[in-house]
Structure formats: C-alpha cells, structure tokens
Amino acid sequence: MKQLLSFIKKEVLHIIRDKRTILILLIMPVVQIMLFGFAMTLEVKNIRVAVSYQYGDELAEKITARISASEYFDIVKTINNPLDIASIFKTENIDTIIVFSDGFSSEIYKGGIPAVQIINDASDPNQASTVTSYISAIISSFQNEITGRNMPIHINTELKMLYNPELKGSYNFVPGVMALVLTLICAMMTSISIVREKEFGTMELLLVSPMKPAYIIISKIVPYFIISTINLLTIILLAVVLLDMPVRGSFILLMGVSFLFIFVSLTVGIFISSLVANQAAAMLIAGMGMMLPVMLLSGMLFPLDSMPKFLQVISDFVPASWYFTAVKKIMIEGQGFMNITKEIIILTVMLAVLVAASVKKFKVRLG
Amino acid sequence: MVKVENISKAFKNVQALNNVSFHAEKGELFGIIGPDGAGKTTLFRIMTTLTIPDEGAVFINNRSIFNDYMKIRKNIGYMPGKFALYQDLTVEENLNFFASVFNTTIEENYHLVKGIYSHIAPFKNRKAGKLSGGMKQKLALSCALIHKPEVLFLDEPTTGVDPVSRKEFWDMLYDLKKMGITIIVSTPYMDEASRCDRIALIKNGAFIDVDSPANIINNFDNILIALKADNMRKLLKDVRKCRQIKSAFAFGAEIHAVIDSDNFIEEISSQLKSLDHKNIEIYRIPPAIEDCYIWSR
Numbered sequence: 313m314k315q316l317l318s319f320i321k322k323e324v325l326h327i328i329r330d331k332r333t334i335l336i337l338l339i340m341p342v343v344q345i346m347l348f349g350f351a352m353t354l355e356v357k358n359i360r361v362a363v364s365y366q367y368g369d370e371l372a373e374k375i376t377a378r379i380s381a382s383e384y385f386d387i388v389k390t391i392n393n394p395l396d397i398a399s400i401f402k403t404e405n406i407d408t409i410i411v412f413s414d415g416f417s418s419e420i421y422k423g424g425i426p427a428v429q430i431i432n433d434a435s436d437p438n439q440a441s442t443v444t445s446y447i448s449a450i451i452s453s454f455q456n457e458i459t460g461r462n463m464p465i466h467i468n469t470e471l472k473m474l475y476n477p478e479l480k481g482s483y484n485f486v487p488g489v490m491a492l493v494l495t496l497i498c499a500m501m502t503s504i505s506i507v508r509e510k511e512f513g514t515m516e517l518l519l520v521s522p523m524k525p526a527y528i529i530i531s532k533i534v535p536y537f538i539i540s541t542i543n544l545l546t547i548i549l550l551a552v553v554l555l556d557m558p559v560r561g562s563f564i565l566l567m568g569v570s571f572l573f574i575f576v577s578l579t580v581g582i583f584i585s586s587l588v589a590n591q592a593a594a595m596l597i598a599g600m601g602m603m604l605p606v607m608l609l610s611g612m613l614f615p616l617d618s619m620p621k622f623l624q625v626i627s628d629f630v631p632a633s634w635y636f637t638a639v640k641k642i643m644i645e646g647q648g649f650m651n652i653t654k655e656i657i658i659l660t661v662m663l664a665v666l667v668a669a670s671v672k673k674f675k676v677r678l679g
Numbered sequence: 680m681v682k683v684e685n686i687s688k689a690f691k692n693v694q695a696l697n698n699v700s701f702h703a704e705k706g707e708l709f710g711i712i713g714p715d716g717a718g719k720t721t722l723f724r725i726m727t728t729l730t731i732p733d734e735g736a737v738f739i740n741n742r743s744i745f746n747d748y749m750k751i752r753k754n755i756g757y758m759p760g761k762f763a764l765y766q767d768l769t770v771e772e773n774l775n776f777f778a779s780v781f782n783t784t785i786e787e788n789y790h791l792v793k794g795i796y797s798h799i800a801p802f803k804n805r806k807a808g809k810l811s812g813g814m815k816q817k818l819a820l821s822c823a824l825i826h827k828p829e830v831l832f833l834d835e836p837t838t839g840v841d842p843v844s845r846k847e848f849w850d851m852l853y854d855l856k857k858m859g860i861t862i863i864v865s866t867p868y869m870d871e872a873s874r875c876d877r878i879a880l881i882k883n884g885a886f887i888d889v890d891s892p893a894n895i896i897n898n899f900d901n902i903l904i905a906l907k908a909d910n911m912r913k914l915l916k917d918v919r920k921c922r923q924i925k926s927a928f929a930f931g932a933e934i935h936a937v938i939d940s941d942n943f944i945e946e947i948s949s950q951l952k953s954l955d956h957k958n959i960e961i962y963r964i965p966p967a968i969e970d971c972y973i974w975s976r
Binding site: 521 | 724727728748749755764765777779780782822
C-alpha cells in the first residue's frame with residue numbers, strides 16, 4: 313500500500329511539474345465550451361437582409377417589420393428599385409434579399425396571386441436553407457392572419473420541437489464536448505505517461521523491481537481520473553450556467569455513466585501504451601485515432617442516421633458514441649436508468665474487453 | 680552467486696549472444712568488456728530477468744530467472760545503460776521513490792549509499808534532469824543500491840561520464856565490494872578492465888576469454904611492438920606490407936604490431952628507413968587488455 317501511495321505521489325508530481333500541460337488539461341474544456349457555445353455555433357443568427365418593394369406598399373412593409381422583429385434577421389437595406397438587386401450582393405455584405413412583386417398589396421386585395429422572391433447567398437447551403445424556411449414561416453403566418461377564415465380549405469401545420477423547442481445547438485455539442493474532453497485526457501494522457509517510462513528507460517527499472525504491474529497501472533490511472541472528474545464538473549457547470557443547458561435526469565446517474573466512460577477511456581489509453589514505443593506515436597494514435605472518431609462518428613457534429621451504413625457500423629465501436637447518446641438521454645430528455653441500460657451494458661462490455669486485452673498485453677518482461 | 684550457463688539469444692537475423700557462460704562469486708567485481716553492439720546489454724537484460732534467453736539458464740543466488748524471477752527482482756540492483764531517472768523529479772524524490780518501490784526507506788539503508796550519495800546530497804533539491812553526467816551516474820547508483828541488493832548489475836555505468844567521475848566511480852565500487860556486494864559491470868573502456876577482479880572479453884556476442892586481467896595479459900603469447908614515425912598514415916601502410924609483421928593496428932599515437940621474434944625489430948627498422956620514414960621509433964611493449972582483445976582468437 314505504501315508502495316502504491318508513493319507511486320501515485322510520483323505521478324502527481326510529474327503532472328504538477330509540467331505546468332503547461334496541466335494548464336492545458338484544465339483549460340481545454342472551458343475553451344471548448346466557449347468555442348462551441350459562442351463562436352462555432354451552427355444556429356443561424358444575425359442574417360443581413362435587404363428587402364425590395366414598391367414604395368408605399370402597405371402589406372410588404374408589414375411583413376418587413378415582422379422579419380426585422382425576429383432575432384435572426386437584421387434588415388440592413390430597403391431597395392425601391394429592383395434593378396439594383398443584381399449588384400447589391402457584390403457591393404453590400406448581404407446574405408438574403410426579399411423581393412416583393414410590384415403592387416404586392418393590391419394583388420392580395422384583388423384576390424390574385426402575389427409573388428415574393430427570396431434570393432439567398434447559397435455559398436453556405438445550410439444557412440441558405442434555414443433562412444428560407446424561417447422567412448417562409450413568417451410570411452405564411454402573416455398570410456394566415458390576413459386571409460383568415462376566408463380560405464375554403466386551410467391546413468395549418470403546427471410544429472413542436474420536443475426537449476429542445478428553441479433548437480439550441482448546445483443541446484447537441486455539450487454532450488459531445490464531454491465525450492471529447494474525457495476521451496482526450498484519459499486515453500491520450502494515460503498512454504503518454506506510460507510510454508514516457510518506456511522511452512526514458514525507467515520502465516526497465518520498474519519491471520526489475522518487485523512492484524506489481526497492477527500498481528503501475530493503478531497509479532497511472534488515479535491522477536487522470538481526478539483531472540477528468542474536475543473537467544467533467546467544469547463542463548456541466550459552464551453548460552448549465554452559461555448555455556442554459558438543463559440537467560433534466562438524475563445527476564448521480566449522469567456522473568455514474570461518466571465514470572464508466574472515463575474508465576473505458578483510461579483503459580483505451582493503457583491498451584494504446586502497450587502497442588507503441590514512443591510518446592509521439594502514443595500522441596498520434598490517442599490524439600488523432602481517438603479524437604476524429606469522437607468528433608465525426610459520435611453524432612456530435614453530424615447526425616449518424618444520415619451516414620452510410622458502414623460508417624454507422626464503425627460508430628457502434630466508438631465508445632464515445634454510446635456515451636454521447638446516454639448523456640443526451642439523461643441531461644436533455646430526462647430519462648432514467650431503465651432507458652439507458654443498453655448504453656450502460658455496451659460500455660461495460662467494452663470496458664471488460666479492453667481490461668482483458670490490456671492485462672494480456674502488459675508484459676512482466678521486456679518485449 | 681551469479682551463474683550464467685550457455686546463454687544464446689537471437690533477434691530476428693542477429694545473433695546477439697552465442698553460448699555465453701561464466702560465474703561470479705559473492706563479493707566479486709566482475710567486468711564484461713567489449714565494444715558497443717557486442718551483446719553486453721542483452722546479457723544484462725537476461726541476467727536481470729527482463730529478457731528470456733533462447734537457450735541456456737541463469738541462476739542468481741541459486742534462483743532461476745525463469746521460475747523465481749520475482750524473488751530475484753527483490754534482491755538485485757540494476758542500473759541500465761541510459762541513466763534511468765525521472766528527469767522532472769528532484770534528486771531526493773528520485774531516491775525516495777526507488778526506496779519505496781522496494782518497500783524500504785532511505786534511512787534504513789543510508790549506510791550503503793552514504794559514500795556515494797554524500798557527493799550529490801548538496802544538490803538534493805535539484806531536478807535529476809539538470810544534473811551533470813557524473814552526478815546522474817552517482818544518483819542512479821544510489822537508486823540501484825538503496826534496497827540493499829545482493830548483486831549489482833551495472834550496464835556501462837561510466838559511458839558519457841568525465842574521467843574524474845569515472846575514477847571516483849570505480850573507487851566507490853571497491854567500497855561496495857568490501858561490503859560483500861557482488862558486482863557485475865560492463866564497459867567499453869578497456870583501460871577500466873584492470874580494476875575488475877575478473878573480466879570477460881565479449882566480441883560479437885561470444886566470450887573470447889574469461890579470466891583475471893593479469894592472467895589475460897600473461898597469456899598473450901605474441902611479441903608486441905610499438906612503432907612511431909613522422910608520417911603515421913604512410914607508416915601504417917608500409918608496416919602492413921612488411922613480411923615480418925603478422926598484423927598491425929593504429930593505437931592512439933602509435934602503431935601496435937605483432938611479430939614472431941625480437942630479431943625482426945632491426946630488419947623492420949632498416950626496411951622503413953629505406954622507405955623514407957623520418958624519426959622512426961620501434962620498441963617492444965608489454966600488452967594491455969586492448970591488445971589482448973584485438974589479437975584474441
């Protein structure tokens with residue numbers, strides 16, 4: 313026991329002495345939350361809109377007022393001459409132009425078919441389609457108001473977005489950042505710290521000593537387990553306070569699943585360390601090999617359902633994608649233990665397989 | 680104490696060790712002498728239970744490296760060729776850590792390392808990575824000694840260390856030997872061989888001789904001469920052409936050559952003179968370990 317404690321103390325010293333790394337480890341989750349939360353948002357906001365209608369057109373002006381009242385749009389210019397439209401994308405920094413046909417109001421009053429044209433800068437196709445649907449929604453709701461019951465047949469589609477009525481991006485990426493940070497710290501740092509012993513030749517000494525291999529592993533794990541827990545709490549705190557993320561389910565369940573995932577990632581790190589001989593290789597495999605699947609295949613950035621079948625199969629083998637699903641279910645949907653048993657069972661099986669593989673690969677002699 | 684029996688070990692297509700045997704008694708200072716790549720480190724790793732040999736067996740105090748490796752590990756001290764210290768820990772933290780790994784404390788065995796550790800004690804709060812080569816070596820030795828091992832395995836402990844520290848280091852080994860610790864040490868420096876009780880000369884993975892340094896020198900059965908002249912490069916070429924000379928090698932500022940009879944010295948001298956060599960010196964010299972190594976079978 314004394315052996316183990318002094319070994320853990322040594323590991324803690326390694327981490328504390330390397331001030332830059334510890335700083336990065338503790339600040340990384342904060343920066344990621346800030347980046348994903350405020351800078352790299354996938355939501356559409358502050359769209360610069362120009363409108364074009366005949367001067368004094370009453371209904372066109374009303375619609376324009378509605379659009380400008382929305383937080384998504386800024387009306388930056390009103391054009392009264394449709395001939396300017398072609399040049400305005402070039403001269404002004406405009407995302408969208410809404411063109412009302414000449415005599416828009418009078419056409420409506422006559423019962424004719426008025427036309428509205430939406431011209432988008434579609435160099436960002438996602439944004440263009442989102443903007444189009446927002447504007448169409450505003451126009452059609454306006455249309456419903458003025459035509460009212462006069463229409464013979466009228467079907468009104470009412471959308472309800474469950475769990476995330478405001479369609480906030482943070483609901484998706486906070487669980488993603490949790491998976492990403494925990495994977496990076498646990499898998500990468502653990503594997504690097506074990507491989508460093510190999511590289512500096514101290515592993516040779518540890519093997520020659522009567523130290524039990526299990527002690528070596530445990531003492532490598534403990535400090536990073538603590539750091540991961542601190543990071544986990546930081547992320548949840550920031551998400552709740554800054555990004556209004558709810559924790560609808562049980563907090564204890566959330567921490568439980570997170571600890572399970574932390575252990576899976578730590579074992580991944582140990583397994584990687586048994587495969588490679590130097591720190592650079594460990595960093596590449598753990599960093600790139602783990603980070604990319606977590607970002608691309610967990611569902612954090614791209615929906616898994618729209619991926620080709622074989623990528624979906626691969627993502628089933630990425631522990632982070634199960635953790636990601638479980639966290640979303642607990643935090644956002646408020647589901648209980650019974651509804652995430654599948655994720656828990658799969659993560660536990662992964663943990664068992666990895667532990668078995670690592671124990672098998674850990675050598676009591678030099679390779 | 681240390682019994683090595685017919686050890687062979689191959690890596691892919693390199694025969695690192697070929698049928699190596701020796702034994703070292705308790706309290707003996709045994710040297711394994713040979714250049715880089717001769718197989719010294721592989722032999723050390725086999726003796727310290729880190730690597731399994733392809734053939735043969737090793738017994739440390741009658742314990743086999745195959746079955747009793749955990750017991751062996753408790754009772755040996757090992758200092759790998761590269762000073763394996765934690766660079767970001769201080770001198771004291773390193774020593775403390777290695778003491779606790781072996782379930783002991785610095786206080787308990789301080790008498791063992793006192794002579795060595797006292798040299799570096801003034802720097803005990805300095806990080807190991809910031810020490811000089813000589814100080815790293817002393818710290819590594821202290822770390823290998825702190826658990827009172829029966830046998831010390833030192834793999835090239837003096838490589839990359841200044842001459843003064845090298846001399847100090849050998850003095851320390853003498854003190855340890857007096858305490859009854861068996862020491863197996865390897866070195867590529869032939870001049871250090873004479874400080875061992877017995878040595879093994881290792882060449883391409885095989886032992887070419889195992890004996891005391893004095894015996895190895897006595898058994899050198901050729902006549903060794905040293906040659907010098909102004910143009911050493913040309914001299915070596917010409918000397919190698921002399922039919923009286925069996926073989927010759929550049930040896931620092933001299934050329935060492937082996938001949939069959941003392942009488943040849945005059946003949947060689949006149950022959951070199953006729954080849955325009957100036958300031959020729961030729962004299963018979965006693966062999967050193969390095970000569971024995973070069974002219975060994």
